Structures are given as structure tokens and as C-alpha cells.
Amino acid sequence: MDRIEVTNLNRQFLFRLEDVGKPKAEVAAKRVMERVSGVNILPHFCRIEDKEIEFYNDFHIIALGLDSIEARSYINSVACSFLEYDSDDNPLEETIKPMVDGGTEGFKGHARVILPGVTPCFECTIWLFPPQVKFPLCTLAETPRTAAHCIEYAHLIKWDEVHSGKAFDPDDSEHMKWVYSEALKRAELFGIPGVTYSLTQGVVKNIIPAIASTNAIISAACALETLKIVSGCSKTLSNYLTYNGAEGLHTKVTEFVKDKDCLVCGPGVLIELDSSITLQKFIDLLEDYPKLLLSKASVTHRGKNLYMQAPPVLEEMTRSNLGVPLFDLMGKVLKDVVHVTGVASKNDKKTSCLRKLRVAFKGVDGVTDMDTASGA
Structure with a gap:
């Protein structure tokens, strides 16, 4: 939803003075298409949460240039939601949605490659970001x-x-x-x-001044890694590049390790439920469930909306499902994966997130146990 401001002009070479006040995405797309013939870019001027999850699944790679931890966490959780695991909890290669992330802070910057299920995702290394300064x-x-x-x-x-x-x-x-x-x-x-x-x-907005030279170096690194993934011409970065130009020039590549217990890129939190529990009670359960603490939850199963908090038209359409047993809504399968979007509380801050949950029903007679293709 960013619009161009005068302060952007010293480091964003796609923008002009007459563009101030216009959406960044639309102007950037126009300028790139003017410079590079044959390129077709469709800009979107909206919040990233406004797009359906499947919108992001249409892309082969997701390149991030976001300016907040919350936005990065959300897109990271979306990309990881497409990841599926086999019965041995190994990631299925064809479901991996690669991400290339870059960011700058004055004379410092980073570029990283995230292969969900293989390399650490954003949430695995959230500790890299210092806590925001708070005033009493x-x-x-x-x-x-x-x-x-x-x-x-x-x-x-x-x-x-x-x-x-x-x-x-x-x-x-x-x-x-x-x-x-x-x-x-x-x-x-x-x-x-x-x-x-x-x-x-x-x-x-906790904005830190950016410098054109640092932006150029980090964006070039991100573009190179994207090219590697698309073409397979070389091995990708493994997996986190840092740059520091404050005193001379210093670069370093660190291979961080995936968190095996990560709530976002892991196989999913296993929740055992009675087959009689309704969708409403399941949503209520998520608010107090350890590690999750999800409020205002929307639930989908295999691409089908079981209940959506918003927009109002979808909420009305799915409201009747709240009183139906979740077991019935999921096709009476003993174990399967559901995706839940909602608001999570962390460090006294509420953020939008998406979680993958492995739901297992107990005490069911006459139903065959089905380990689904989605890795339950």
C-alpha cells in the first residue's frame, strides 16, 4: 500500500518528482516495462493480506523487499503453507515455494535464500532481529x-x-x-x-534510512539468487549473506540451521480432537492452545473455505459450518492438514499469521485411517 514520497527519490531510481503520491507498485511496473521490452508486469496496490492464499501459489518464486518484520513473517507463513511432507516427515520437493529475501539498514544489508522445509525459514531465524525500542x-x-x-x-x-x-x-x-x-x-x-x-x-513505521549504494548491492544479490533458482545455472546461496559497508567492504555468508520444531515450516502442529467437536469449538480451542494462541481464526481444508472471518460476504456464506462437526466438514478423514489464518499474540504484539495444523480424530469407528497426500 506504499505511496511514493519525496524522501524515496534519493535512492529509488524508478521514481520521479511528478510521481510523488502515486502507488509505488504501479509506477515501478510502468518504468520497468518502459526500459525492458517484452517484460509484462501486473502491479497490485493493496495489502498483502488482502490476496487469497492461492494467489501466491501461482508464482514459481517469491522475492521479498518488505520493510517490516510482520510483513515478512506473513509472506513466509504463506509460502510455507504450500509445503507438504511425506509419511516420514520429509518435505516433498515439488511443493517447495522458494523465497529470496533482501533488506538494507544504512550501510548494512542482507540477502537470503529460503527453501521451506530444507533451509531455515524466516521464523526459524526471527531471533536475528533485535527487539524494537519501546518507550515507557x-x-x-x-x-x-x-x-x-x-x-x-x-x-x-x-x-x-x-x-x-x-x-x-x-x-x-x-x-x-x-x-x-x-x-x-x-x-x-x-x-x-x-x-x-x-x-x-x-x-x-520503524523506518531506518536507506542508502542507494547499499540498495544496489543487495538488490543485485537477490536478483542473482533468483536467476540461479529459475535457471538452475548454479548452486544457490547457502543461505544468508550479510554486507557491511560502514568501514570498507565486508561480506560474509552464514549457513543457518533449520529449526526442527518451527511452527511455520515444520510438518505442522499435531492436534488430537474428538470427532464430535464442532468447527466453532475448534476455533475457540485455538485461542488457548499452547504455542498457537490464535484469535479471529479462519479455517480452510484442501482449498475449501470452512469458515472465513472476512470479507463479510464470505463470513455469511460459511457461518452455517460453525455448528457442524469438523470431522464431517473434512470428509470424515481420520488425519489431514488444515490451514488456519488468524491473529497471533507475540511479545505483546498482535500480528496476522497463517499456521498449518495436523488434525487427528480419535474414537472413530468404521472409518479407514488415511494418510493424505498433504502429509498428515
């Missing part, structure tokens, strides 16, 4: 000392006071302008200088 609420409310304090006060406290029940959208320019305006008032009240619109964006 008492400081924000009573004794702000910096411009960032004023911005976070407007973002975390003032917004909820004025817009009770309305979620703040960092990609909505009107929301961001409101926070900027309130932060300015707060700063003037306490005599604190330095509140700007660009700083407001940086604090709220």
Missing part, C-alpha cells in the same frame, strides 16, 4: 524529552483517546498526517524541537 508509557504521557516521545504519544495514546475502536493504519497518509499534527502540538507544549513528517513516519 509514563514517559510519553508525563515527561517527554525527545521528538520521538511526542510522536509515540500521538501514535500510541492520543490516537486511541480520539479514535476509540478505530485501528491506526500506518500506510494511510491521513492517519499519518493526524499523528504528525498531534505530535507537533505536543512538542510545542513541552518546547521540544525536531518533529517532522519524515521523522513521524520513521518512528511509527
